[in-house]
Every structure is written in C-alpha cells, then in structure tokens.
Amino acid sequence: MSTSHPRAELTVAKARQIRRLALGMVYRAKQGHPGGDMSVTDILATLYFGALRVDPANPNDPKRDRFILSKGHCTGAFYATLAEKGFFPLDQLDTYMQPLSKLNGHPNRNYTPGVETNTGPLGHGMPVAVGAAIAGQIDQADYRVFVVVGDGELQEGSNWEAALTAGHRKLANLTLIIDRNGLQQGARTEDTAALEPLADKWRAFGWDVVEVDGHDHDALLSIFTAPTAGRTKPLCVLARTHKGQGISFMRDQVSWHHGVPNQAQYELALQEIGQ
Amino acid sequence: MSAEINAAGRYDCREAFAKTIEALAEKDERIVAVVNDSVGSSKLVGFQKRFPNRLINVGIAEQAMVGVGAGLANGGKVPFVSGASCFLTARALEQIKADVAYTNTNVKLCGMSSGVAYGELGPTHHSIEDFAWLRLLPNLTITAPSDRWETEQAVKAAAATEGPFFLRISRMAVPDLVRPSDAMFQIGKAETLRQGRDATIIANGVMVSRAIEAADQLAASGMNVRVVNMASIAPLDIEAIRSAAETGAIVTAEEHSVRGGLGGAVAEVVATSCPCRLRILGFPGFLPTGSPEFLLERYGLTASGIADAVRQTIEARKAA
Numbered sequence: 001m002s003t004s005h006p007r008a009e010l011t012v013a014k015a016r017q018i019r020r021l022a023l024g025m026v027y028r029a030k031q032g033h034p035g036g037d038m039s040v041t042d043i044l045a046t047l048y049f050g051a052l053r054v055d056p057a058n059p060n061d062p063k064r065d066r067f068i069l070s071k072g073h074c075t076g077a078f079y080a081t082l083a084e085k086g087f088f089p090l091d092q093l094d095t096y097m098q099p100l101s102k103l104n105g106h107p108n109r110n111y112t113p114g115v116e117t118n119t120g121p122l123g124h125g126m127p128v129a130v131g132a133a134i135a136g137q138i139d140q141a142d143y144r145v146f147v148v149v150g151d152g153e154l155q156e157g158s159n160w161e162a163a164l165t166a167g168h169r170k171l172a173n174l175t176l177i178i179d180r181n182g183l184q185q186g187a188r189t190e191d192t193a194a195l196e197p198l199a200d201k202w203r204a205f206g207w208d209v210v211e212v213d214g215h216d217h218d219a220l221l222s223i224f225t226a227p228t229a230g231r232t233k234p235l236c237v238l239a240r241t242h243k244g245q246g247i248s249f250m251r252d253q254v255s256w257h258h259g260v261p262n263q264a265q266y267e268l269a270l271q272e273i274g275q
Numbered sequence: 276m277s278a279e280i281n282a283a284g285r286y287d288c289r290e291a292f293a294k295t296i297e298a299l300a301e302k303d304e305r306i307v308a309v310v311n312d313s314v315g316s317s318k319l320v321g322f323q324k325r326f327p328n329r330l331i332n333v334g335i336a337e338q339a340m341v342g343v344g345a346g347l348a349n350g351g352k353v354p355f356v357s358g359a360s361c362f363l364t365a366r367a368l369e370q371i372k373a374d375v376a377y378t379n380t381n382v383k384l385c386g387m388s389s390g391v392a393y394g395e396l397g398p399t400h401h402s403i404e405d406f407a408w409l410r411l412l413p414n415l416t417i418t419a420p421s422d423r424w425e426t427e428q429a430v431k432a433a434a435a436t437e438g439p440f441f442l443r444i445s446r447m448a449v450p451d452l453v454r455p456s457d458a459m460f461q462i463g464k465a466e467t468l469r470q471g472r473d474a475t476i477i478a479n480g481v482m483v484s485r486a487i488e489a490a491d492q493l494a495a496s497g498m499n500v501r502v503v504n505m506a507s508i509a510p511l512d513i514e515a516i517r518s519a520a521e522t523g524a525i526v527t528a529e530e531h532s533v534r535g536g537l538g539g540a541v542a543e544v545v546a547t548s549c550p551c552r553l554r555i556l557g558f559p560g561f562l563p564t565g566s567p568e569f570l571l572e573r574y575g576l577t578a579s580g581i582a583d584a585v586r587q588t589i590e591a592r593k594a595a
C-alpha cells in the first residue's frame with residue numbers, strides 16, 4: 001500500500017493496532033463482529049488519525065466534528081479506535097462485554113466518551129447525522145458530520161428517508177461512508193435484497209458520490225481532508241471493502257460476521273496483521 | 276395437576292419452533308416464512324433448503340417485512356414473520372398495529388431471542404418491552420411458551436387459528452417440563468403446574484421452570500405454593516388470576532420489564548376485581564451489559580429470587 005499522504009504512515013500503523021486490539025476483544029469476550037470490525041478499520045483509522053477534528057480531552061466541544069458509527073455492531077474496531085485516540089484508557093478494552101462493563105456490545109454515549117449517539121439497531125445513524133448536519137447549517141458552524149453505514153444496513157428504509165432530506169437541504173457538511181463489503185449477516189447483499197447500482201441511487205437522491213478502495217489510506221485521506229468550501233451537496237463515499245480484511249481466513253467469508261476465533265486462529269490472525 | 280422439570284437437558288426453543296414450522300409447511304402449502312436477514316438466527320436454514328420459494332428474505336427491513344407479511348396473508352398465504360424480537364416488535368410497531376392487528380390479518384409474528392438472550396449486546400438488543408407494547412393491540416394473540424413442547428403447541432395453534440399472533444420464542448436454554456399425558460395447550464388458558472393455597476406464582480417463558488423450582492424450595496419449608504404458567508398474555512385468563520388472588524398473595528415473574536407486561540396484565544385484573552398482595556418480578560429499565568444469566572440473577576429472576584419474593588409477600592400480607 002502506498003503511503004504518500006503525509007498522515008498515511010500514522011494511520012496505517014494505527015489501523016494495524018486497531019485490528020489487533022479489536023480481535024483480542026472479540027477473542028476474550030467470545031463474541032462480537034470481527035468481519036465488520038476488520039472491514040471498517042481503515043475508514044476509522046484514517047478518519048480519527050487523519051481527518052476528524054475531535055479532542056479526547058474535550059469530547060463534548062460544540063465545535064467538534066461529529067462521527068457516528070451507524071453499523072453499531074462493530075464496537076470492536078470502534079472502541080479500539082476511541083481508546084487509541086485517548087478517549088479512555090486502553091486497558092478498559094479488556095472489559096468489553098463483561099458484566100457491568102461500560103463497553104457494551106453496541107456503543108452507548110452515556111457510558112463512553114467520544115460516542116455521539118447510541119446505535120445497534122441498523123438504520124439509525126443516518127437520520128441522526130442529518131439532524132446534526134442541519135444544526136450545523138442553521139448555526140453556520142464549520143464542523144463536519146461523518147456517518148458510516150454498512151451496506152446491508154442500507155436495506156433499512158430510514159436511510160433513504162434521511163437521504164432525501166439531506167439531498168433536499170443540500171447538506172454539504174455531511175459525509176456518508178458506505179462500508180461496501182458486499183456481505184450482510186447471512187449472505188451477500190446482492191443475493192438478499194440487491195443494492196446495485198448503488199452509486200446511481202445516491203446521485204439520484206441529490207448526493208455527490210465518490211468511489212474508493214476502502215482499505216487505501218492515501219485515497220481515503222485525500223477524500224476526507226479535501227476542502228469542503230466549494231461543495232453544494234452531501235457527499236457519499238462508496239468505500240469498496242472486504243469483510244475480515246487483513247486476516248486471510250476471514251476475508252470475504254460471511255461466517256465471520258459474528259464468528260469468534262479459537263486460540264490457533266487468533267494467533268494466526270495476529271501474525272498476519274503484524275506488529 | 277403437576278409438572279416436573281426434566282433435568283436431562285436444556286434447549287433453545289428456536290429449534291422446536293423451526294422443526295414445527297417445517298413439519299407444518301410440508302402439509303400446508305400456504306405456509307411461508309418471511310425474514311429480515313435472519314434465516315440463521317431464526318433457525319430457518321432447513322426450511323430454506325426444503326422450501327426455497329417459500330422463504331422470503333426482505334433484507335434488513337423490518338417494517339417492510341411485516342407489511343409484506345400482511346400482503347402475503349392477503350394473497351391467501353399463512354406467513355410466519357420471523358426476526359429478532361427487539362427489531363420485529365419495536366421497529367415495525369406501526370406495521371404491527373395497522374397492517375396486522377387493526378386490519379386483522381392472518382399474520383404470525385415470531386419474535387426470536389426475546390428477553391435478554393442478547394444480554395451483552397445491550398438494551399437495543401434486549402426485548403423486554405415487547406409484551407407491553409403489543410399487549411395494547413386489539414385482535415393480537417400473544418403467547419410466550421415455556422419449553423420445547425409448548426413452543427411446538429403454540430406454533431401449531433397459530434397455524435390452525437385464523438388471525439394475528441405474536442409468538443415470543445426464547446433462545447435462552449430451558450429444560451423440558453414433564454406434563455401429565457392429557458396436558459393440552461389452549462390459547463387464552465393458563466396452565467396450573469402446581470396446586471397450592473398459600474400463594475401463587477404466575478410466570479411465563481423462561482421463568483416457568485424457575486417458578487417450579489421456587490415452589491419446590493418453598494415446599495421444603497412447609498409452604499404450599501401454586502404455580503401458574505400464563506403463556507397466553509392476550510387473551511388473558513382472568514379466571515385463573517381471580518383464583519390466584521384467593522391464595523392471598525401473587526408473585527409474577529417474567530423475562531420482561533416490570534412495567535406493562537405479564538405483571539402489568541395481572542395487576543390490572545387484581546386492582547380492578549380481586550385485590551390481593553401482588554409482587555411483580557422483572558427488569559427495572561435499560562439494563563447494564565452482562566450475560567443473560569447474569570442479568571436474570573442480578574434482578575432476582577432465579578428460583579431463589581422468586582422464592583424470596585414469595586416469602587416476603589406472604590409476610591407482608593400477614594403483617595398488614
């Protein structure tokens with residue numbers, strides 16, 4: 001992978017660390033969603049370590065950029081990212097899904113700094129992101145709003161209701177990232193309720209669309225850090241990803257949606273991810 | 276009448292649900308399954324293999340799933356609409372109200388992995404409000420089976436009875452109850468599993484075997500406690516509640532919020548027609564993270580928790 005973007009060296013290293021941490025969390029908790037954790041990791045790493053204006057010391061700063069993980073089942077990667085960023089101590093990750101842990105299986109803003117809104121039921125992030133973007137528009141604030149959805153998640157109608165509003169209101173401060181790994185819980189999206197042609201759908205709803213390799217840090221960084229000044233529409237980043245990215249036996253395998261590695265698999269996966 | 280707990284094993288009621296639907300579908304071509312990317316979690320992989328054209332996976336779209344179910348019923352099918360109870364009932368509540376209950380369509384809603392089966396996944400995935408919000412809807416029959424046998428009976432009854440149903444199917448493993456050979460499942464009828472005069476425990480779903488164990492513990496200290504399995508919440512067996520009130524103390528136990536569920540239904544009857552001491556056991560609100568068993572224990576939804584509540588309720592009555 002080329003790392004010509006000035007921040008790419010850092011984000012690639014962080015992504016490796018996030019993958020290791022997330023996998024360890026799933027391994028110890030004996031549950032979780034490693035497939036989707038791995039597919040969204042490079043998006044999270046480039047956002048948090050290359051683009052988002054957020055301050056772990058002041059997580060509720062009204063001027064902060066907003067990030068919403070709508071595919072809330074991927075807390076392995078999300079909590080690991082927040083901890084790496086400094087929102088809470090790294091050793092807290094060991095409590096993932098343990099009794100009374102603050103690190104619930106799905107993110108809860110009342111327990112975990114850095115979480116903007118509680119997700120878990122799919123199809124909730126987009127409307128909330130649209131609301132946050134409208135608030136920013138009303139206040140002429142310069143914060144941006146980012147939301148990540150799963151591709152299977154896009155089968156929920158609420159996304160499209162929110163998409164209409166965002167297009168209608170020309171929310172140029174809003175960026176949607178679709179984690180287009182092609183798989184949902186039980187099968188391929190195209191074998192369940194097909195989404196393609198997906199880019200055309202977003203264009204038809206009044207959005208700009210950019211397609212990208214969702215594991216290419218240079219490409220992600222240049223999209224996320226591009227100036228927003230000339231924008232007149234919300235932006236949809238259609239990120240082509242692989243479920244289980246970084247771990248050969250998980251890659252593109254639907255069974256790893258919520259599979260849990262055994263010890264040998266865990267060790268092999270850590271080796272493949274590297275230090 | 277008496278039922279014993281078969282200690283030989285514990286079972287996920289989804290398996291009995293799926294097995295029964297497959298057997299029924301073999302004989303009745305009208306039976307179809309409707310799912311929201313939940314083929315595996317509804318245990319319908321076998322159904323899909325056998326009847327590929329009769330499994331409709333609408334994707335992750337619960338509102339459409341329930342509406343599609345109503346449309347299939349309109350076309351003469353008998354749809355079993357099956358998904359995780361939390362999303363099926365919460366996300367599609369208006370479809371359930373308008374397209375199923377109000378329109379009065381022959382739709383069988385099957386809420387999988389109800390209660391706190393998804394303990395560690397948190398309150399978004401707990402389904403501890405479903406009795407409350409569905410109990411308000413006219414025309415809808417609501418059943419929460421206690422074991423494999425009752426799950427099978429409830430599925431058969433739903434298939435055989437025209438009209439809207441909600442079946443609340445547990446994933447948390449439960450033992451089989453050994454019932455008398457003439458035991459019958461009847462919609463709207465409570466099942467007395469232990470006779471008793473000193474107090475009555477009314478339970479359903481995963482709490483029934485725990486209620487029997489509680490009665491056994493209390494019997495060891497000389498208390499004679501009735502156990503009633505109230506699998507049907509709607510229609511409600513009002514006579515069974517009036518009769519329970521005659522024992523002077525009722526404790527209800529459910530894998531649900533303390534508000535609006537089984538306890539709420541019993542309280543409505545007790546308060547308006549047969550006042551007696553009543554204690555409602557269930558969950559207080561949004562729950563912390565933890566395994567299903569951890570959560571049940573934390574909120575006293577165990578055999579000893581129920582037994583303690585019965586003792587306290589009897590004491591309170593005596594003290595009054």
Ligand SMILES: Cc1ncc(C[n+]2csc(CCOP(=O)(O)OP(=O)(O)O)c2C)c(N)n1
Nearest residue numbers: 036120121122150151152153183184185312
């Ligand atoms: C409303 C709702 N329905 C069903 C689920 C169960 N569920 C959790 S993850 C998932 C699949 C999600 O697929 P996708 O959005 O593609 O995510 P990814 O592939 O990134 O894991 C499903 C069906 C849910 N969380 N919320």
Ligand SMILES: [Mg+2]
Nearest residue numbers: 151152183184
């Ligand atoms: Mg996906």
